[in-house]
Amino acid sequence: MTYTQEAKEMLERYLWNVERKLPLGKRKDIMMEIKSTLFDMIEASAGEEKKVSVQQLTHVLQEMGSPDSLASGYTRDQLVMPPQLISIFKTVYSIVAAVLIIVSGAGIVISYAAGESVHVLNSILSLASSLIHAFGMMGIIFLVIHRFNPSWRWELESRHDDWNPASLPKVEHMKPPSILESAAGILFAAALITLFTVFGDRFGLTMKVGSANVYIPALGSGFIALIPLLLVRWWASILYHGALLWKRAWTIWLRIANLVLTAFDAVILLLFLQGSPDRFIRFDLMERTTEFAPLASMLRSLFTVVIILLLALTAYEMIKQVRQFFTKPILKLDVPG
Amino acid sequence: MSNDKKQVLDRILQETRKGNLTIAVMARLSESHYGYSLQKDLSDAGLEISQDSLYPLLRRLEDQGVLESQWKVDESRPRRYYQLSELGREIYGDLVGQWMELTQIIRRITQ
Numbered sequence: 001m002t003y004t005q006e007a008k009e010m011l012e013r014y015l016w017n018v019e020r021k022l023p024l025g026k027r028k029d030i031m032m033e034i035k036s037t038l039f040d041m042i043e044a045s046a047g048e049e050k051k052v053s054v055q056q057l058t059h060v061l062q063e064m065g066s067p068d069s070l071a072s073g074y075t076r077d078q079l080v081m082p083p084q085l086i087s088i089f090k091t092v093y094s095i096v097a098a099v100l101i102i103v104s105g106a107g108i109v110i111s112y113a114a115g116e117s118v119h120v121l122n123s124i125l126s127l128a129s130s131l132i133h134a135f136g137m138m139g140i141i142f143l144v145i146h147r148f149n150p151s152w153r154w155e156l157e158s159r160h161d162d163w164n165p166a167s168l169p170k171v172e173h174m175k176p177p178s179i180l181e182s183a184a185g186i187l188f189a190a191a192l193i194t195l196f197t198v199f200g201d202r203f204g205l206t207m208k209v210g211s212a213n214v215y216i217p218a219l220g221s222g223f224i225a226l227i228p229l230l231l232v233r234w235w236a237s238i239l240y241h242g243a244l245l246w247k248r249a250w251t252i253w254l255r256i257a258n259l260v261l262t263a264f265d266a267v268i269l270l271l272f273l274q275g276s277p278d279r280f281i282r283f284d285l286m287e288r289t290t291e292f293a294p295l296a297s298m299l300r301s302l303f304t305v306v307i308i309l310l311l312a313l314t315a316y317e318m319i320k321q322v323r324q325f326f327t328k329p330i331l332k333l334d335v336p337g
Numbered sequence: 338m339s340n341d342k343k344q345v346l347d348r349i350l351q352e353t354r355k356g357n358l359t360i361a362v363m364a365r366l367s368e369s370h371y372g373y374s375l376q377k378d379l380s381d382a383g384l385e386i387s388q389d390s391l392y393p394l395l396r397r398l399e400d401q402g403v404l405e406s407q408w409k410v411d412e413s414r415p416r417r418y419y420q421l422s423e424l425g426r427e428i429y430g431d432l433v434g435q436w437m438e439l440t441q442i443i444r445r446i447t448q
Binding site: 026030032033034036037039040041063064065069070072073074 | 371372373387388389390392393396408414415416417
């Protein structure tokens with residue numbers, strides 16, 4: 001069997017859209033069976049020519065059913081409301097969650113600008129509580145809507161939809177891992193490990209305090225306490241980048257590892273927000289020197305801002321990675337030749 | 338036909354077909370079939386069943402122990418073959434008996 005490029009893309013889009021809607025536990029097995037049937041149907045429709053065009057494929061896919069309709073057959077028994085309503089729930093909840101996150105972020109920025117003490121951890125916990133609360137409230141509202149619009153109405157409506165395979169969302173693939181980035185990641189982590197294990201106690205500067213030259217350590221007790229955790233993170237980074245170099249391609253486990261490492265970064269950054277900046281970097285000692293006093297005072301005020309910015313970037317990266325699990329698949333098409 | 342009437346009729350037909358489809362599928366699965374061959378077989382016998390109804394039904398019957406399945410990989414592509422289990426055969430016998438009785442009653446009522 002040969003497929004035109006357009007037909008191959010359409011098939012890929014269809015399979016991906018079905019797969020992402022199937023129950024996670026049985027996904028692999030169900031997909032294998034769906035593919036087996038689909039290729040049987042395609043083969044039967046291709047006839048003697050053994051060449052599959054978009055028109056033929058469109059016909060087969062329409063006969064097979066839309067991804068929503070096909071997948072809902074496997075999930076219908078496990079759902080508290082019909083898939084069509086769940087899809088609306090997801091959209092509305094995404095909007096509510098985005099508003100809550102923006103309001104919460106704006107609250108932190110305004111408090112900080114007004115010179116009030118900012119408790120980032122408390123704000124994050126409060127945001128998490130609001131998100132859970134909103135989820136529960138919206139769940140109740142949607143269950144009430146479902147109560148007055150029984151599921152069969154939703155199912156029938158979806159079945160009567162004339163669906164067109166050409167309108168399926170396009171599959172976005174992950175960019176292949178960069179060898180250069182992985183090598184740089186390993187070198188960077190190795191340099192940090194060496195720096196903090198061999199020279200960990202030598203971070204500091206000899207500065208002038210009054211008329212005497214005094215050695216001032218740069219790292220505070222808070223930072224020193226976090227070094228074992230940082231070492232774990234850097235070793236994990238070496239293993240992760242090593243695996244990427246070895247595999248030269250994304251696997252589901254490497255993507256999960258990437259997400260876990262990013263979450264680990266977020267935890268470390270949160271720990272850097274516990275207590276005064278002087279616990280981590282000895283700005284207080286630097287302020288006693290003649291040369292560095294103004295710089296130290298400026299760096300201290302920037303410390304919290306930089307950590308919050310890094311935390312926001314890390315959170316954004318985590319959201320992006322979670323989203324990519326759904327939007328950028330590792331898809332094995334296995335089209336029979 | 339008004340939209341509401343059509344919807345209600347579709348729903349009732351869907352519900353009526355559901356139980357009968359189970360019997361038809363079980364009847365054909367006294368012999369081993371993979372999904373597509375079963376669908377063709379039912380279609381040749383005059384019973385159309387869509388993929389999005391057939392496969393979930395096969396899964397459900399398998400979960401209930403009525404069917405057993407196994408993958409065969411020695412053909413042009415891997416295929417999952419379904420067949421009635423021992424329990425399925427016993428249930429099918431009882432089911433057909435009760436279904437015959439029910440259709441006779443329904444016929445008497447509707448005449």
